[in-house]
Amino acid sequence: MSIQDEELYRRVLHKDKDALESLYDKYEKLLFSFSYKMTNNRELSEEVVQDVFMKLWTQKGTYDSSKGKFSSWLLTIARNAAIDLMRKKKETPYELEERDALQANEPSIEEMYEWKEEATVVRQAMTVLKEEQQRVIRLFYFDAKSHREIAERLELPLGTVKGRIRMALKHLQTEMIRREGGEERHE
Structure with missing residues (x-):
């Protein structure tokens, strides 16, 4: 902050x-x-x-x-x-898929960070996430699916979904900090 x-x-x-x-x-x-x-x-x-x-x-x-x-x-x-x-x-x-069909070049996480990060940095940072992590982040944050709905849709245990979301956010934060050239801060 x-x-x-x-x-x-x-x-x-x-x-x-x-x-x-x-x-x-x-x-x-x-x-x-x-x-x-x-x-x-x-x-x-x-x-x-x-x-x-x-x-x-x-x-x-x-x-x-x-x-x-x-x-x-x-x-x-x-x-x-x-x-x-x-x-x-x-x-x-x-639905994310419908929006992507209409706006193919728009990264789904870009606007969340646009106030602070350049779009290319965010797009590149997302690439460090595993595909399954990218998918749960999109479902959770942009499709507004609950943990349970994601688990049902992906046919995964609820704990696995929660773990993937946690890990994806941690990896994304670490990557953004690395790309900024800064050290990890606990704000």
Whole structure:
């Protein structure tokens, strides 16, 4: 978490509306893009963004810097909000295969990191993942499938799916840090 994000978050915890507005300005486009990838629905995506910032303001869940980056925490809240809204409205997530057929050159993970990383770096970093890890990441994050749904679809034990997701994220994080030329930090 950057010093600026950390300070803004601390101020939001003390009900500083200007701090919330600053975080909104910084992350609204990222959260909307991420939500739209999952829902393929503009209205639902806007609702997801509003839900994320309402949860931030009402402190439904607290950020813990020892568990990862602030932006990743916001994306997780957005992912969960999108899944909840799609289930509530009985919407189905836009299938990755259909989107890829329409937009063949667009990498599915690019927008998640676009605020920080260049698209080519992310695309290259994904190549270090094993195919089965890439597949579970796509199903989990972009098709909004639950661990159980992924296990059923891939005919794998639930524990294997959870392990692949964990390992894939760890490998991706390590690769991104390596490509940045930095050392692994525990933010």
